[in-house]
Amino acid sequence: MGVSMKFTDLDQYLFGQGTNYEVYKKLGAHPTTYRRKKGVYFAVWAPNAQSVSVIGEFNDWEEEANPMEKVGPIGVYEVFIPGAKIGQLYKFFIVGAHGEKLYKADPYANEAELRPGTASRITDITDYKWKDATWIKNREKFDEQVEPMAIYEVHPGSWKKHPQSEENEKGFYNYREFAHALAAYVKEMGYTHVELMGIAEHPFDGSWGYQVTGYYAPTSRYGTPQDFKYMVDYLHQNKIGVILDWVPAHFPKDAHGLANFDGTAVYEHADPRQGEHPDWGTKIYNYGRPEVKNFLIANALYWVEECHVDGLRVDAVASMLYLDYGKKDGEWIANKYGGNQNLEAIEFFKHLNTVVLGRNHGTVMIAEESTAWPMVTGDAEKDGLGFSLKWNMGWMNDFLEYMKLDPYFRKFNHNKMTFSMSYAYSERYVLVLSHDEVVHLKCSMLEKMPGELPDKFRNLKAAYSFMNCHPGKKLLFMGQEFGQLREWSEERELDWFLLNEEPHKELQNYVHDLLTIYKKYPALYAGDNNPEGFEWINADDGDRSIFSFVRKSPTKRNNILYIVNFTPVDRPDYRVGVPKKKQYKLIMDENGLLEQPKTFKAVKQECDNREFSFAYPLPAYGIAIFTY
Structure with a gap:
């Protein structure tokens, strides 16, 4: 031999x-x-x-x-x-x-x-x-703790x-x-x-x-x-x-x-x-x-x-x-x-x-570990x-339960969206909306959302924006980025024909815009495992189902202020407290990336237990992402 x-x-x-x-x-x-x-x-x-x-x-x-x-x-x-x-x-x-x-x-x-x-x-x-060879050489320097990871799960x-x-x-x-x-x-x-x-x-x-x-x-x-x-x-x-x-x-x-x-x-x-x-x-x-x-x-x-x-x-x-x-x-x-x-x-x-x-x-x-077993990502x-x-299966379960609710009942379940931050640094997490959530009578992501079809799309945009700005890597299963209507089946291809319809194409473009800012601003990924990288502005606005928080960049430049309204009620009188008396540049809203960002100036007016604030008319299912 x-x-x-x-x-x-x-x-x-x-x-x-x-x-x-x-x-x-x-x-x-x-x-x-x-x-x-x-x-x-x-x-x-x-x-x-x-x-x-x-x-x-x-x-x-x-x-x-x-x-x-x-x-x-x-x-x-x-x-x-x-x-x-x-x-x-x-x-x-x-x-x-x-x-x-x-x-x-x-x-x-x-x-x-x-x-x-x-x-x-x-x-x-x-x-x-x-x-x-170039990829493999560069990979040696890759550090998942401080780099962006937006994962597309595919069968x-x-x-x-x-x-x-x-x-x-x-x-x-x-x-x-x-x-x-x-x-x-x-x-x-x-x-x-x-x-x-x-x-x-x-x-x-x-x-x-x-x-x-x-x-x-x-x-x-x-x-x-x-x-x-x-x-x-x-x-x-x-x-x-x-x-x-x-x-x-x-x-x-x-x-x-x-x-x-x-x-x-x-x-x-x-x-x-x-x-x-x-x-x-x-x-x-x-x-x-x-x-x-x-x-x-x-x-x-x-x-x-x-x-x-x-x-x-x-x-x-x-x-x-x-x-x-x-x-x-x-x-x-x-x-x-x-x-x-x-x-x-x-x-x-x-x-x-x-x-x-x-x-x-x-x-x-x-x-993929679904219990509270300690130190899964520990040395x-x-x-x-x-x-x-x-x-992060806990986040996923709470998040989907909240999103499925009729917006009227969300105020009684506000903590489902804030609880994840109480354990966000116990492990190094990936936020997941995987194939497991869109099979066997669980409905597609779009069909989980409450209301008539236009409301479903607005809810899903709000949901994806929240996921995009919350600490943790991201994973989304194929088809959910354009609002697949049917549950996934391994027997047939995705319903790509839906992209001929405006709302599906718009949702796909919106996910594209979210991924663009996710990778562009280190505030959204580099501090995922650092408690100093996240701060609630208002975690307790349950009556209006509005969440506001900041993600801080390790370099202190281009921090992100995020606001979302999870109800179909316009809030023309909305005001948000801010960490500093600065200018806040609106880069994205519920319609996607802004070609011409709008600037809002903080003034000395108490709001959200903060000294400075500015007014921003928040629409129904409104989303506002600012840099400062």
Whole structure:
């Protein structure tokens, strides 16, 4: 066997420690030359198998043709098959611990057959020539704490579609054409990052990619691994960051997948009280097993280092942290101290985040964590989990409950919009209006708003302006920027035809204007994690449902004063207290950016418990953004 391809004693040692961070370069299928013969080196971890062989198009799926040799005590099997070629399909044929015959896809495969097929495909991950060196170099200096992040969450299969055809039954865009269309749109709108759902290979479209069978394979729905890399590369060349949804919390029970991999629980816990999610019908990883931790951590590194992605949004973190998540009494096992914290998952997160962020400066790890677990974004050394950012689910729930209300009832729920500031600095947050909020009878963002259609649009503009000026990074799911009417479905493309109607086009332009000022004024992002960067002018104007606050720039120049009226009542006599006797320049209102900003001069007149103020006639659903 070629020296470089052998699963060596050192490989085995590191894999057994959970620290073989580039193990994907050995396990899986790798085209190589051995003894002057071209072929493919295969390796798989199946610790309790009786025997393993490779079956595929190169041997007519013959179960006995290419038996694998077990190397060392850890349970890795390997074989070199001369004549096997890039593009051919294969599986591992495993005789399990109890003699059962198992036909498994390769857990480390870099490409998979298009569903409903379940085989893996031989590919070469080393043959793509990257052109994003400038982006990668600049990324090392990126600091998410002080830079703007406006994230566009996208499901590639339903953003845009081609007409369906025999060759393309779902009308999917290829990664390359998707890259060109998406980059143009995202640049025009002004987002800084895209967050892509459902990239890792998964058998069922309706899972949106949250039940993964091929962790190391970009889904073949949209093309090859090279096509995928081209997409990341092209987005980088257009100065757009790429974040992927990543699902280390659970995996499906599909026969070709990780479940019961060699006839025993290899990747999951054997005891269903530890190894199954009753609600989701999926398996839970055994985070205490070094080789399983290694599989996941190396996978995160694979996407970041091999595929150049700029960060991972880690799905369902809460389900990993709590042993009793979604379980009734008797359905879970306490930890050694009798508690419900998953100590192994905590250790896993610290290890994961320290390694990924330590090796790749300027990348981000984002937790989707829905509870009040402390220090999710705290330093791993100081007993935090080590994430860069955390989704602010509390803000999202309060904000949407408030926005759904008839404006008359908002005065009784004023604190729903102010409460988030009481914990805004406990973590480093992303404000999110994600796909989860616009599916399964939850209505689109526009349809959540009260009133007739014109009122819905005015409410939504006010809502987005509040989100834009509130501390925290931003994430908005595709289609909500132009007022998609229907809920999202992965089966069809977004309703782009709505942009032929004036109110939808206006809303899209308004979001564009919000993103323009968000990126232009450091006051709106550089002090997100600094309590001195935010100050309420009036947090208690509940009777009128008006909110006013300032965002302060670290340089003290171009601070922002923000006012919003969440009722359909005009306030021609409105007056706002201000921090200083200065001139306040109106740069944006409910109609968008002003071509000619208007100046308002503060005078010595007490208002909002402040010495200085100025009058500003605030319209129904009025929005006013000033610089000073």
